[in-house]
Each structure stands twice: as C-alpha cells, then as structure tokens.
Amino acid sequence: MGQKINPLGLRLGTTQDYHSLWFAQPKIYSESLQEDQKIRNSIKNYVQKNMKISSGVEGISRIEIQKRIDIIQVKIHMGFPKLFIENKLKRIEELRINIQKELNFVNRKLNIAITRIANPYGHPNILAEFIAGQLKNRVSFRKAMKKAIELTEQANTKGIQIQIAGRLDGKEIARAEWIREGRVPLQTIQAKIDYCSYTVITIYGVLGIKIWIFADRK
16 A cells, blocks of 8 residues: 555545645646646745756755635745745745736736755655755765765654665666655554655656655654
8 A cells, every 4th residue: 555655645634734725626627736836836936047066966955835716825834935035025925926917817826935844854755855956966865865874863753764766877778676664554544754755867768756754754
C-alpha cells in the first residue's frame, strides 16, 4: 500500500491538510484547478528569476491557496525568504501584479502572505531542490543523498528515505538507488509522512527524486 498510492493523498484529513481550499461547480472545476497551477508556477518562476542563492535552493515548501467569491488568498511557506526580507512590500506587490496580469483576474482581489518555516531542510520539497542542485553540478548522487541526510539530522525528524532514478552518474543503463535513515512507516496512516516527487534535468538526462520524511512536527 505504501508504494502504490501518494502518501499525502492517503493521509488527507488525518495528518495532512489540503493545499487548495475552495469549492466550485462541476462546470468550472477544471478551470479553477488550472488557475491554482498557474498561480503556483508564476510564484516559482518569479522566485527563481529574482532570487540568487549559491546552493540553488528556492526554499518554497508549499503554497496554500484559499478562494472566496471576491478574493484569493495565497500563503507562501518558505525556508529562505531572503528575496522578501528587503523591500518586502515592494516585492509582494510586484509579485501580485505579475500574477494578476498573467491570469487576468476580474472583480477579484489577490492577497499574498509570506511565512517563514523553521528547519527548512526538514521539508522534502526544499531538500529535493538541494539534491537537484548538487546533481546539476555533477556531484555524485551518493554524496548528495548522504549530505541531504546530514542536513535533516538537525531538523526534528524521525526518519527519511530518498530515491533517485535515471542515468545515475552518466551510466548507460538507468536504475534506481535509494537510502533510508531512521523509521519511515509508510503503511501507518497516523504517521506524519511528508513526501515530494521532483524532476531535475542534467547533462546525462532526466533524473527523478522522491523523498519521504517521517516528521515529528505539528
């Protein structure tokens, strides 16, 4: 069961919350869903374009979207909000204008809030970005995975499992390698499992990164 279903979808309503909170009629449900994806892509593109970090980590853990009739509230959870520390109001306003121009909102307001998260390397999305940056710099995948595990030791986690698949280290035959540290009870629904799937393009081809983290946080 733990290998046949998304760990986040399995635990919705127990240890996981929805990242999008809204209701829509069946006729416009697909449009609302695509709108959420465009908002998330626009935010990630803006951060990637304007944020220069030596490690290559954007630091976005998750983006929560809450919709009402006349307002859309977006909450960005970031581990390294350096881009928004200086000229915070100016940056948020610029981001808001970019999203409104791209999606062409009509009669709806858009509010954006930035939240800084503790222990950023205890979140799989940020950790996957770190590993992807290492792989792009042609660092051995084993060294990248071991370094990622070292970073999670300082976070309040009980276990981590990392899997990387593709042409590892430029080998002709693609394969999957994984490493695990601590406990990762994928079949326990009450366990606080955080998960992400990340794709990185390297000079050898496309690699897939999957990370499961057994977190001990509220």
